[in-house]
Amino acid sequence: MSTSSAAPPAKPPMRDALVAAAFQLFMERGYEQTTVDDIVALAEVGRRSFFRYFPSKEDVVFPDHESCLADMTAFLAAGESDTEPVRRVCDAARLVLRMYAENPAFSVQRYRLTRRVSGLRAYELSVVWRYERALAAYLRGRFAGRPDGTLRADVIAAAVVAAHNNALRSWLRSDGKGDAEAAVDHALACVQTAFADAPARPASPFPPESPRPDDVVVLVARRDTPLWQVVRQFEATQGESR
Amino acid sequence: MSTSSAAPPAKPPMRDALVAAAFQLFMERGYEQTTVDDIVALAEVGRRSFFRYFPSKEDVVFPDHESCLADMTAFLAAGESDTEPVRRVCDAARLVLRMYAENPAFSVQRYRLTRRVSGLRAYELSVVWRYERALAAYLRGRFAGRPDGTLRADVIAAAVVAAHNNALRSWLRSDGKGDAEAAVDHALACVQTAFADAPARPASPFPPESPRPDDVVVLVARRDTPLWQVVRQFEATQGESR
Numbered sequence: 001m002s003t004s005s006a007a008p009p010a011k012p013p014m015r016d017a018l019v020a021a022a023f024q025l026f027m028e029r030g031y032e033q034t035t036v037d038d039i040v041a042l043a044e045v046g047r048r049s050f051f052r053y054f055p056s057k058e059d060v061v062f063p064d065h066e067s068c069l070a071d072m073t074a075f076l077a078a079g080e081s082d083t084e085p086v087r088r089v090c091d092a093a094r095l096v097l098r099m100y101a102e103n104p105a106f107s108v109q110r111y112r113l114t115r116r117v118s119g120l121r122a123y124e125l126s127v128v129w130r131y132e133r134a135l136a137a138y139l140r141g142r143f144a145g146r147p148d149g150t151l152r153a154d155v156i157a158a159a160v161v162a163a164h165n166n167a168l169r170s171w172l173r174s175d176g177k178g179d180a181e182a183a184v185d186h187a188l189a190c191v192q193t194a195f196a197d198a199p200a201r202p203a204s205p206f207p208p209e210s211p212r213p214d215d216v217v218v219l220v221a222r223r224d225t226p227l228w229q230v231v232r233q234f235e236a237t238q239g240e241s242r
Numbered sequence: 243m244s245t246s247s248a249a250p251p252a253k254p255p256m257r258d259a260l261v262a263a264a265f266q267l268f269m270e271r272g273y274e275q276t277t278v279d280d281i282v283a284l285a286e287v288g289r290r291s292f293f294r295y296f297p298s299k300e301d302v303v304f305p306d307h308e309s310c311l312a313d314m315t316a317f318l319a320a321g322e323s324d325t326e327p328v329r330r331v332c333d334a335a336r337l338v339l340r341m342y343a344e345n346p347a348f349s350v351q352r353y354r355l356t357r358r359v360s361g362l363r364a365y366e367l368s369v370v371w372r373y374e375r376a377l378a379a380y381l382r383g384r385f386a387g388r389p390d391g392t393l394r395a396d397v398i399a400a401a402v403v404a405a406h407n408n409a410l411r412s413w414l415r416s417d418g419k420g421d422a423e424a425a426v427d428h429a430l431a432c433v434q435t436a437f438a439d440a441p442a443r444p445a446s447p448f449p450p451e452s453p454r455p456d457d458v459v460v461l462v463a464r465r466d467t468p469l470w471q472v473v474r475q476f477e478a479t480q481g482e483s484r
Binding site for chain 1 (some may be wrong): 363364365367368371390392393394396397399400401403404405407408409429432433436437
């Protein structure tokens with residue numbers, strides 16, 4: 001993983017022109033009926049220019065995922081080792097949301113296209129898989145040596161991606177109306193509740209072996225209380241005197 | 243979703259012969275270098291027979307997923323509404339493991355093939371996605387009307403699939419040695435711990451509003467105890483007098 005934080009090269013206008021031409025044709029004629037030749041003719045560039053930017057017609061549909069994946073990997077690599085790991089991967093997932101939210105009209109258009117073309121759906125699944133593996137790889141590093149570390153890493157990465165995509169898809173289905181960031185924040189908070197270690201606390205004058213009385217939580221629950229309620233109750237109690 | 247429980251039709255020998263011929267050639271020559279013509283020649287059947295069973299060359303690599311998906315859907319549809327929902331989807335996921343574990347040599351061979359051929363990897367992702375959606379659809383039904391019901395359904399379905407696949411892949415990487423079912427049971431138990439509602443209890447002579455004293459759990463924890471530890475502690479206390 002690279003830790004370089006150099007600014008990415010600016011997007012060349014030709015690349016943007018190709019994306020714009022491609023989407024204009026996909027909307028007018030349909031994805032399958034549009035060829036790379038049609039796209040380069042409309043954008044007034046050569047075929048070789050197209051393939052310099054995009055390995056295939058499918059790639060032009062998702063022009064920003066590669067750079068987003070690179071950003072995510074760099075973000076995770078740059079993390080301080082004292083950041084709570086689940087919070088860190090939730091923040092990394094927000095980079096994807098930001099990419100979608102930057103251009104709602106384009107994102108909604110692409111969402112509709114992807115629903116209709118099964119090949120694009122498959123492409124999207126492979127992109128989602130790569131995001132998930134980036135998150136899981138980070139968590140595997142953070143959980144190294146813990147019992148069930150890789151299991152925990154894989155499950156949390158999948159849960160984060162599922163929560164993010166649940167909120168993202170709702171927003172896309174609503175034609176990009178509403179507050180996508182708030183929806184994703186709420187969804188990711190649910191995953192953090194289920195999985196996060198306790199947030200880092202300021203250094204205490206008391207050694208860990210002798211907690212101050214107000215550092216102890218007493219929780220009374222019916223034996224058959226659902227676990228998620230216990231978690232919420234514990235969290236609420238945890239937060240009370242902070 | 244179908245609730246039919248009629249026995250599936252027996253696999254015709256010709257279908258098995260095509261799968262066997264295909265894998266023999268994939269191993270000898272490689273996947274890309276093998277054509278459907280090669281496969282039907284070795285199996286001594288006509289091309290049309292191949293396409294009667296398999297829409298494409300990719301489908302012959304995963305000959306049992308369609309029937310497994312159908313089994314999973316039927317299993318979920320047949321569930322009693324008082325089964326704890328997370329337990330139910332975990333049991334549904336075990337149907338997939340069983341399919342792999344039935345034929346370890348074949349499963350390991352396919353796993354190696356899938357690692358090498360990116361097209362097959364993409365195919366596999368789309369299959370995994372369909373399993374995940376089947377589990378999520380069931381959970382969405384069970385959580386209908388709950389706050390965050392679809393979010394919870396999607397996150398749990400993803401977590402179940404990730405846990406199952408973590409254990410399945412470890413087993414496949416170890417060439418099918420070891421107890422796959424025990425590994426999957428352990429992985430799924432972790433997801434159940436994080437998400438399951440309390441298991442159904444036998445009818446009590448006491449109404450829910452007045453629990454018996456031993457139906458109350460008192461849990462004392464440091465305020466900064468990680469949530470997962472609280473969950474384990476609560477579960478351990480919950481189980482003590484059962």
